[in-house]
Amino acid sequence: MRELSEQEKFWQGDFGNQYVDRNIGKPLVAANLALFDRALTRAARIASVVELGTNAGNNLQALHQLLPQSELFGVEINECACAQARALDIAQIWHGSLFDFPRERTYDLSLTKGVLIHLAPELLASAYAQLYALSRRYILIAEYYSPVPMEVSYRGNSGKLFKRDFAGEMLDRYADLQLLDYGFVYHRDAQFPADDVTWFLLEKRP
Template sequence: MRDLSEQEKFWQGDFGNQYVERNIGQPLVAASLAMFAKALSRAGRIDSVVELGTNAGNNLQALHQLLPQSELFGVEINESACVQARALGIAQIWQGSLFDFPRERTYDLSLSKGVLIHLAPELLATAYAQLYALSRRYILIAEYYNPAPVEVPYRGNSGKLFKRDFAGEMLDRYADLHLLDYGFVYHRDPQFPADDITWFLLEKRP
């Protein structure tokens, strides 16, 4: 069994627990539902979804409402978050690092929302490989965008929040990926604010 990185231990521990408590509630689920409705509007039928970095399950709740026929899977490193996500009873939750999640099958959609921004840059290639390998057709990336990589101080911590063109890097890395749609959710949106998230829907094509 491999040793977890410092960053993985950070999210597994007390800081990760505090993050879980800050990021639960129906307004967040509603905002995620509004974003997913737009982000997936050009996608075909989606019968299975895997989310890397599920936290307490806000996104899975939104996806369950939007795609009630879909089989949902979540991957989460923090034990407290896993307990809460499992308690929803809507998805299979695998506890552990997204880097260790087994590639035993593929899913119509693989998803990362607010997760890649918290990974050390040297871990991104492996995260991209997971998103790509687990996807049968679609990949949705919803993160903080910046045209060039930049680090941002995060609640008094350094090396824990980065902005960059995650989707562009995946498009450059995998020749069969194509940009199907993209959009932005402004933190001052009067109905469903979502912390200035930029989303990109990528599709695998022959």
């Protein structure tokens, strides 16, 4: 069995549990619905979605409303979050690290939202590989953006929050990916604030 990284253990434990408690509620689901509605405007029919880093299922709830006919799958390392996501009964939730999720099939859309920012830089290549391999057509990345890699102190912890051009790095890494759309959600948005998230919709060329 693979030894989990320090960061994986961090999110698996008490800090991850506290994150779950801070990040639940209808306003968050509504903001996610508005974000996904914009981010997926240019995507064709999406019949299946896999989210790497599901947490308690806020994103899946929004996607279930936006894409009611789609098969939804989530991957979550924290047991408490996994239980809450499963209790929603709208998606199949796999408990474990996103790096260990089996590539048994592909999905019309693979996505992360607020997950890549919490991975140590040396883990990103493996995360990108998962997003790419699991996607049949689209990849959605919704994270904090910076044109140059930088680390930010996160609730008194170092080595737990990073900003960079995640989408650009994927575009450089995989020649058949193209940028289909992108956008920004401002924390002072009057209707659906979303913590200054920049999203990128990538598509695999035929």
